[in-house]
Amino acid sequence: xxxxxxxxxxxxxxxxxxxxxxxxxxxxxxxxxxxxxxxxxxxxxxxxxxxxxxxxxxxxxxxxxxxxxxxxxxxxxxxxxxxxxxxxxxxxxxxxxxxxxxxxxxxxxxxxxxxxxxxxxxxxxxxxxxxxxxxxxxxxxxxxxxxxxxxxxxxxxxxxxxxxxxxxxxxxxxxxxxxxxxxxxxxxxxxxxxxxxxxxxxxxxxxxxxxxxxxxxxxxxxxxxxxxxxxxxx
Amino acid sequence: xxxxxxxxxxxxxxxxxxxxxxxxxxxxxxxxxxxxxxxxxxxxxxxxxxxxxxxxxxxxxxxxxxxxxxxxxxxxxxxxxxxxxxxxxxxxxxxxxxxxxxxxxxxxxxxxxxxxxxxxxxxxxxxxxxxxxxxxxxxxxxxxxxxxxxxxxxxxxxxxxxxxxxxxxxxxxxxxxxxxxxxxxxxxxxxxxxxxxxxxxxxxxxxxxxxxxxxxxxxxxxxxxxxxxxxxxxxxxxxxxxxxxxxx
Numbered sequence: 001x002x003x004x005x006x007x008x009x010x011x012x013x014x015x016x017x018x019x020x021x022x023x024x025x026x027x028x029x030x031x032x033x034x035x036x037x038x039x040x041x042x043x044x045x046x047x048x049x050x051x052x053x054x055x056x057x058x059x060x061x062x063x064x065x066x067x068x069x070x071x072x073x074x075x076x077x078x079x080x081x082x083x084x085x086x087x088x089x090x091x092x093x094x095x096x097x098x099x100x101x102x103x104x105x106x107x108x109x110x111x112x113x114x115x116x117x118x119x120x121x122x123x124x125x126x127x128x129x130x131x132x133x134x135x136x137x138x139x140x141x142x143x144x145x146x147x148x149x150x151x152x153x154x155x156x157x158x159x160x161x162x163x164x165x166x167x168x169x170x171x172x173x174x175x176x177x178x179x180x181x182x183x184x185x186x187x188x189x190x191x192x193x194x195x196x197x198x199x200x201x202x203x204x205x206x207x208x209x210x211x212x213x214x215x216x217x218x219x220x221x222x223x224x225x226x227x228x229x230x231x232x233x234x
Numbered sequence: 235x236x237x238x239x240x241x242x243x244x245x246x247x248x249x250x251x252x253x254x255x256x257x258x259x260x261x262x263x264x265x266x267x268x269x270x271x272x273x274x275x276x277x278x279x280x281x282x283x284x285x286x287x288x289x290x291x292x293x294x295x296x297x298x299x300x301x302x303x304x305x306x307x308x309x310x311x312x313x314x315x316x317x318x319x320x321x322x323x324x325x326x327x328x329x330x331x332x333x334x335x336x337x338x339x340x341x342x343x344x345x346x347x348x349x350x351x352x353x354x355x356x357x358x359x360x361x362x363x364x365x366x367x368x369x370x371x372x373x374x375x376x377x378x379x380x381x382x383x384x385x386x387x388x389x390x391x392x393x394x395x396x397x398x399x400x401x402x403x404x405x406x407x408x409x410x411x412x413x414x415x416x417x418x419x420x421x422x423x424x425x426x427x428x429x430x431x432x433x434x435x436x437x438x439x440x441x442x443x444x445x446x447x448x449x450x451x452x453x454x455x456x457x458x459x460x461x462x463x464x465x466x467x468x469x470x471x472x473x474x475x476x477x478x479x480x481x482x
Contacts, residue, residue: 009341010314017313020378025285028369032321032328033284033307037269039276050477059281061330062265066258067401069330071319073280080280082309082317085330085392087402093258098243100235101403104470107482121276130268142406144333144390153315154335155349157468158390158406165482208482213475216405221239221296221465226416 006152008081035061038130039076041178042117043170044084044141044161048213053174054148054161056141058086066090074147076120083154084143084161091199094138094207102206103214105138106163109198115189116164116175120182124189128196135196138207139163160214236404239296239467241397250398255329257400283309286378287324289428290365291420292389295408295458296465298417302396303428304389306334314338316385322395324368332409334389339449342386342456350455352466353386354411357449363439364412364420368432372442384449386456387411405468413457 040058045051057080060070068088073080094105111117112135119127141161145154164170179185205211242248247257286308294300305328306318316336321328342353359365360383367375389409393402412420429436454461475481 008311008315009344010312010338013310013313016377017310017381020374021285021310023374024287024367024370028287028367029324030284030287030307031324031326032305032330033281033319035326036278036281037273039272039278048473048475050475050479050481057280059278062261062269063256063327063329064254064258065261065265067256071281071330076277076279078279078283079311081311082280082319082333085319085333087330087393089256089401090258093247093256093401096245096247097401098236098245098248098403100243101245103235104405119272119276122272126268126271130265130272133265140402142390142392144335153337153341153345154388155345157352160470162481166480168479169481203482209475211482213473215471215473217469217471219237219467219469221467223296223298223417223459223463223465226460226463 006147006150009152032061036071037061038119040070040117040119041076041182042111043164043174044143045169047160047162047209048215050169052148053171054083054143055174055178056084060088066093072141072143081145081147083145083147084141086139086141088134088137088139091136091138091201094204099206102204103208103210103212104160105140106208107165107198107203108137108139108163109135109203110165111163113190113193113196113198114164114167115186115193116170118182118184118189124192128193131193132196136199157216157218160216162208165208235470237467237469238405238407240404242399242403247400248398248403253400255395255400280309284319285309286367288365288367289324289432290359291412291424292391292409293412293418294391295410296467298410300396301420301424303424314341320389329393329395331393331395332389332391332406334387336382336385336387338381339384339386342453347455350453351458352408353388353456355449355452355456356385356387356411357383357452358414359412361440361443361446361448362412362414363436363443364425366432366434366436366439372439379443380446383446386453405470407468408466410457410459413460415460418460
């Protein structure tokens, strides 16, 4: 069930193109991409609609001990669609955010402690070593591609996404599907993670949309008259 | 809340200033070891599809005086579609500043006009030598460049590092591509700095790309500002969340 079955329009990649990509793949440097060291699976829902839930595969890199940046795909397969990004920060950095910024960020405590957020193919005890830190963090997620409504292309505006905050939110069928495919049990792992504790001062009341729904809207902006710019190039 | 075209509210995390972006302790040895272990055991298939690196420039749709150098890491889903995380440099600790999607012109023409105005054309960037594939001989990149000339892109910027945001703040900002007219032109100092870094000359590339065929026509809904003099901002609005159980 994982990724959407909708095919992106377009012909199959031509051999000549594939050949160029093999060359560039070998010759070029991919330093920022090589920093991506971790695959994490969780669920997001739309900040204005909890009934629309998306399985989200995060591929994460540390910028430092307190900040991570993640690419989000709709599956862990080679043909996965890049559907969004997430940034993860420590509680200390979260507290320093402007008050108006905090609602855009969500807490991770529930997802981690419930076992729903996990790292495929890593021994559970190893996962816990990192998740002890993740459990305290806050995340900011935007999706650009609404695969859950069957979009074949990334249409429209970005969506702010939220994370699970309590039991009863995640659809059973989505949970079971992931548990089956990755051969894990959220319930069992929940017991193993009972010792973990979330942010020191509790989840900030302004996080998670400050409890409200959020959505993005486009606004036209008048630009300075076009001919007010001098020609730069001769 | 901070719209894409507004300065963030008061915070030590904006406005540049001293200290690294982002602030925080350097990654600990413990984290690095965990990362190494994870990388060995986990399959990173979607990330391994990122097979090309391109460097170009982009402008904020709401303010063309704000121009940035962009590093795209490109994954091809099929002959007509690319998906690209974008970074602000090619360093290991480059900031992930957004995502761009690139489609062939035939795909672009199927989009409704309201959607098309969020996209930008690539012909000028390619022909003028602004868009480059670092370390790759032009000859090898040529087929790809020819294809890219007839494509359109949609780029959301999620971290306004250039204005001094030390962590990602506010809503995503729509970006536009350089164009050969008016405010779409890239500042010479920005271009020179990039060219010097890679020991290349956009002028020379422009010469060698003269023969690349331009698109027969450019859809006037793309590069919306050219015909309409308007950019776009994104606002966050509070609304009722549709939900079936309590939140939060």
